[in-house]
Amino acid sequence: MANGPLEIKAISGHAGTVAGRDTSRDYAVAKLIDVTTCIGCKACEVACLEWNGYPFRETEFDNTYQTMPDLAWNYYNLIRFNEHTNADGTFQWLMRKDGCMHCADPGCLRACPSDGAIVQYTNGIVDFQQDNCIGCQYCVTGCPFNIPKFNSETKKVHKCTLCSDRVGAGLEPACVKACPTGCLHFGSKEDMKELAATRVQQLHEHTSHKNAGVYDPAGVGGTHVMYVLHDINEPEKYGGLPKDPQVPLSVRIWKGPLKWLGNLAMAGGILGVAVHYLRFGPKREMSENGKPK
Amino acid sequence: MTIQRYTFHERICHWLTGLTYCYCLATGLAFYSPWLFWMAIVLGGGPVSRFWHPFVGLVFLAAAIWMHGLWRSDMSITPIDREWLDQAGNYATNNNDDAVPPQGRFNAGQKVFYWAMFYGALLLLISGLVLWFPERVPVGARWIRSFAILLHESAALITIGAFIIHVYMGVFVVPGSVKAIVNGEVSADWARTHHRLWYDRITGR
Numbered sequence: 001m002a003n004g005p006l007e008i009k010a011i012s013g014h015a016g017t018v019a020g021r022d023t024s025r026d027y028a029v030a031k032l033i034d035v036t037t038c039i040g041c042k043a044c045e046v047a048c049l050e051w052n053g054y055p056f057r058e059t060e061f062d063n064t065y066q067t068m069p070d071l072a073w074n075y076y077n078l079i080r081f082n083e084h085t086n087a088d089g090t091f092q093w094l095m096r097k098d099g100c101m102h103c104a105d106p107g108c109l110r111a112c113p114s115d116g117a118i119v120q121y122t123n124g125i126v127d128f129q130q131d132n133c134i135g136c137q138y139c140v141t142g143c144p145f146n147i148p149k150f151n152s153e154t155k156k157v158h159k160c161t162l163c164s165d166r167v168g169a170g171l172e173p174a175c176v177k178a179c180p181t182g183c184l185h186f187g188s189k190e191d192m193k194e195l196a197a198t199r200v201q202q203l204h205e206h207t208s209h210k211n212a213g214v215y216d217p218a219g220v221g222g223t224h225v226m227y228v229l230h231d232i233n234e235p236e237k238y239g240g241l242p243k244d245p246q247v248p249l250s251v252r253i254w255k256g257p258l259k260w261l262g263n264l265a266m267a268g269g270i271l272g273v274a275v276h277y278l279r280f281g282p283k284r285e286m287s288e289n290g291k292p293k
Numbered sequence: 294m295t296i297q298r299y300t301f302h303e304r305i306c307h308w309l310t311g312l313t314y315c316y317c318l319a320t321g322l323a324f325y326s327p328w329l330f331w332m333a334i335v336l337g338g339g340p341v342s343r344f345w346h347p348f349v350g351l352v353f354l355a356a357a358i359w360m361h362g363l364w365r366s367d368m369s370i371t372p373i374d375r376e377w378l379d380q381a382g383n384y385a386t387n388n389n390d391d392a393v394p395p396q397g398r399f400n401a402g403q404k405v406f407y408w409a410m411f412y413g414a415l416l417l418l419i420s421g422l423v424l425w426f427p428e429r430v431p432v433g434a435r436w437i438r439s440f441a442i443l444l445h446e447s448a449a450l451i452t453i454g455a456f457i458i459h460v461y462m463g464v465f466v467v468p469g470s471v472k473a474i475v476n477g478e479v480s481a482d483w484a485r486t487h488h489r490l491w492y493d494r495i496t497g498r
Contacts, residue, residue, distance in 0.1 A: 015327040113324040114339050134339035140427045141438040250439035262450045273461040282468050285486045
């Protein structure tokens with residue numbers, strides 16, 4: 001993978017087979033976010049802006065430490081600050097770096113109608129190609145994590161690229177490089193899973209976080225961005241991380257049975273009227289005395 | 294002898310809905326399937342098609358509301374229409390038009406088509422607004438976004454089915470219909486054959 005072009009695994013809105021699919025032996029990559037060691041310094045937010053060349057944007061102050069209420073088209077990476085009171089009255093200040101999860105079964109890609117606007121590389125990175133984006137925002141609907149953000153001026157949708165440009169050149173993502181606490185890790189998915197398991201075991205053995213666990217949700221086929229959470233049973237308390245994310249059922253119906261039903265109905269309708277004409281032909285006018293003209 | 298079937302305003306209105314519907318149909322089909330995305334390319338590319346689709350849709354809706362003002366009363370379903378619909382098989386597949394009750398200005402089939410398009414247009418508008426501005430729907434109510442996609446597509450498919458039959462009937466099955474909706478006139482025989490009650494009314498029989 002290093003120093004080579006990224007091999008494509010899946011393309012959105014694409015008619016026909018995917019060129020280059022299954023020709024690569026790229027290993028799957030992953031970013032591991034160990035939420036338990038995040039100090040909320042926002043170095044990752046700044047590194048992301050710098051690498052992607054976006055100027056710092058205006059923010060909204062809402063009496064928290066959070067930079068802004070939500071991700072933005074030119075802000076891929078946001079630490080969510082959550083003040084959580086536990087059942088026993090103790091208090092936790094939870095910080096979670098939010099951004100694209102790079103699902104193995106990406107809802108955005110499934111929903112996208114535009115050829116090549118969303119690609120999935122064999123290493124697991126899901127990348128938006130703004131040149132091919134038509135701005136329909138179906139990806140916004142398809143995403144179970146509410147990540148893609150629309151730029152209403154350029155009519156293009158943006159999200160974290162997992163620094164595919166850096167990864168393709170054998171570098172780690174910018175956020176990972178900037179992280180000062182070792183909360184962010186990057187490597188092969190296998191290695192990251194192993195590292196996450198080790199960290200979870202550490203938390204179980206040496207801390208009071210007996211519910212610590214790895215967030216790698218199976219509902220979207222696993223993700224190429226994983227979390228280690230203090231409490232895997234309540235991911236919602238980390239700023240709306242869904243417990244069991246799925247590609248929305250309606251998107252699956254829309255791109256599955258409804259599409260085939262629609263195709264059949266439309267083709268059947270056209271074929272039907274053609275056959276009808278051959279069988280019955282046009283109606284004939286009657287003259288005043290009731291005889292066919 | 295010729296009879297005026299459609300006024301100038303009715304013809305303008307019809308072709309405005311027809312043209313805008315066809316544009317939305319072609320661009321919509323492009324977004325519906327990768328195998329039909331070429332339609333968007335033909336019409337100026339994906340982003341251009343995506344930009345105009347909702348605006349042209351609004352024009353379609355405005356024209357449909359105008360049409361509603363013109364034809365609403367002519368389109369109301371009467372007891373005779375129900376009888377006609379029960380006998381529709383004779384009309385549609387046996388060409389045994391004598392077996393169906395004589396019809397007014399529009400026959401029951403045309404009325405059903407009209408209401409399918411009218412309610413289809415309303416559903417397309419409501420769901421289309423959500424598709425147009427998905428980020429305005431709060432995250433907590435995200436099911437509305439995905440439900441709107443299903444609704445938009447289902448409503449579109451229903452209008453497409455109706456549209457196929459409409460074009461087929463007008464162009465192929467009932468000769469003289471295209472002429473009627475283009476220059477507004479039909480022959481007396483045409484009127485008597487296809488819309489007996491209407492013919493009787495306007496000729497004062």
